[in-house]
Amino acid sequence: MEIEAATVSKGRPREFCVDAALAAALRVFWSKGYEGASMADLTEAMGITKPSLYAAFGNKEALFNKALDLYEREKTDYMRAALDAPTARGVAERLMYGALDMYSCPENPNGCLGVINSVACGAEAECIREAVVARSAAAKQAMLERFTRAKNEGDFPDDVDPAGLAAFLTAMNQGMAVQAGAGATRAELERLVETGLKLWPGR
Amino acid sequence: MEIEAATVSKGRPREFCVDAALAAALRVFWSKGYEGASMADLTEAMGITKPSLYAAFGNKEALFNKALDLYEREKTDYMRAALDAPTARGVAERLMYGALDMYSCPENPNGCLGVINSVACGAEAECIREAVVARSAAAKQAMLERFTRAKNEGDFPDDVDPAGLAAFLTAMNQGMAVQAGAGATRAELERLVETGLKLWPGR
DNA sequence: CAATTTATATACCACCCGTTATGGAAATCG
DNA sequence: CGATTTCCATAACGGGTGGTATATAAATTG
Structure with missing residues (x-):
């Protein structure tokens, strides 16, 4: 019985901090709005590539909802x-x-x-x-x-x-x-x- | 000396009413915003084709400004x-x-x-x-x-x-x-x- | 040291954007 | 009538969109 599952991942660890990337995404959505923020804007501000973004957050909408959660929590x-x-x-x-x-x-x-x-x-x-x-x-x-x-x-x-x-x-x-x-x-x-x-x- | 210039045009007359088309465009911009309103949205609502729109209003930005004038004037x-x-x-x-x-x-x-x-x-x-x-x-x-x-x-x-x-x-x-x-x-x-x-x- | 698992990087997909060139139709002018 | 002017319709343009397939790099597990 494992108290904490998958604290250490099996394969190659990701090279960016998910929280920092999400905070950067929030700033982009906050500045440009959902539709005004392009994936290129987001990936550039987050410092990651599109596949990394999709792997970590799902898609644009899911990313926005997580950013919205962060906004409510912190702002x-x-x-x-x-x-x-x-x-x-x-x-x-x-x-x-x-x-x-x-x-x-x-x-x-x-x-x-x-x-x-x-x-x-x-x-x-x-x-x-x-x-x-x-x-x-x-x-x-x-x-x-x-x-x-x-x-x-x-x-x-x-x-x-x-x-x-x-x-x-x-x-x-x-x-x-x-x-x-x-x-x-x-x-x-x-x-x-x-x-x-x-x-x-x-x- | 002409009191009123070009009240009758030389070539083929346009088949739509400019004022009605502009009113329709205003409704689209009002509903969707400038960027959210696509040329397809606009031409469909206005009942005209894209070349007609460009000939009559210039481009999307000019059309918006004319719609904004109408909005201020009437609304x-x-x-x-x-x-x-x-x-x-x-x-x-x-x-x-x-x-x-x-x-x-x-x-x-x-x-x-x-x-x-x-x-x-x-x-x-x-x-x-x-x-x-x-x-x-x-x-x-x-x-x-x-x-x-x-x-x-x-x-x-x-x-x-x-x-x-x-x-x-x-x-x-x-x-x-x-x-x-x-x-x-x-x-x-x-x-x-x-x-x-x-x-x-x-x- | 393999074998496996996952992340990254490049390139690409089909689609939609605003805009415009092209070709033919319809009206006025001489 | 012929010439000209303007309008309409189709289709195409280059560029940007969100999303993804493929291949390579880097880590853990045995």
């Missing part, structure tokens, strides 16, 4: 953490400033991987769109639940709608992504965030 | 009209409800032509991106001037930033476009608009 984790803030305003602050940091980090490509690929073009990439939209919907749903709880806790007035606020924060995030993708500076995005928080209900 | 004219509202709140109402109507009109493709192509993929479409981003920036600038005037007229408190509000409305519009493109219903978008207006300063 949008602030969203999950934001929901733990004690007040609804705290949630909004963490979400907006988290987005601001991410979209204005010079090491990241401009914009949002999810937004780029949810408005993506072709019909062949429909499953890609669906995967991305599903994750966005899940994030919105988590916000909705958090704000419903907040309303019960008296975090904001009776006339505000938790679903509306969730949609609002989602729209702010998407708007920031689009403006960042269009080349907005950090200062401009900061202004947007501060305005959004000034408008946020309650304190 | 986003509500933005220009919105700025004439007497109060800043009226401007925001007209902008948001105008966007709502446009994005939830069943005759229109989902989403926003500008947003789709400002996050567009490839490097070859850079000039397309620039054209679209320039128009978006112009719209934002017009909002800024209107809100600066509104602030002087006392339309909202001293601590709100006209530039921030312009960015805010732009973000709301972009967020609505992304969510509409992802399949949001009119009711969902309505909720977003009503929340946005509830948060709007003043009144």
Whole structure:
């Protein structure tokens, strides 16, 4: 009985690091979108050849989905953490400033991987769109639940709608992504965030 | 001296209506984006052949720019009209409800032509991106001037930033476009608009 | 040292892209 | 009518696409 199977492979070991290659692929998808990223773009950025890519990741779609997993795990984790803030305003602050940091980090490509690929073009990439939209919907749903709880806790007035606020924060995030993708500076995005928080209900 | 030159052409007249063909092309670009729309898609929707398209419109890029002109002229004219509202709140109402109507009109493709192509993929479409981003920036600038005037007229408190509000409305519009493109219903978008207006300063 | 297993490298596949050359049809002008 | 001009249809162009077959190199297992 083997506790850990195949920790040492039989044949020739691969010469590249799968994680590093995936991180490079993520950057390409993030910059160009699924359809805009060609296999040549990917292999060049990843530093491997096409057969190696196919052997390690399956195909372009499977590679994208793994990159999307990595993106959620490393880049949008602030969203999950934001929901733990004690007040609804705290949630909004963490979400907006988290987005601001991410979209204005010079090491990241401009914009949002999810937004780029949810408005993506072709019909062949429909499953890609669906995967991305599903994750966005899940994030919105988590916000909705958090704000419903907040309303019960008296975090904001009776006339505000938790679903509306969730949609609002989602729209702010998407708007920031689009403006960042269009080349907005950090200062401009900061202004947007501060305005959004000034408008946020309650304190 | 000819008042109107070339109203009657010398050779064989074309068998299709240029305006109708351009409208059809706009729908294709609006649905699939610049790069996602192939010449085959376009010619099929327009009901003409490729040589006819090239003779009448130049090339794909020129066709897109003419479609973009048509889009601004017919679909986003509500933005220009919105700025004439007497109060800043009226401007925001007209902008948001105008966007709502446009994005939830069943005759229109989902989403926003500008947003789709400002996050567009490839490097070859850079000039397309620039054209679209320039128009978006112009719209934002017009909002800024209107809100600066509104602030002087006392339309909202001293601590709100006209530039921030312009960015805010732009973000709301972009967020609505992304969510509409992802399949949001009119009711969902309505909720977003009503929340946005509830948060709007003043009144 | 074989034998085996796996990774890499080169080249290639059929297909689709935007664009254009070619050949014939249909209209106006002299 | 003949000449000319313009439009339409077919088909082809070079180049790029995602994906793969083949052959060689490098490692482990006996």
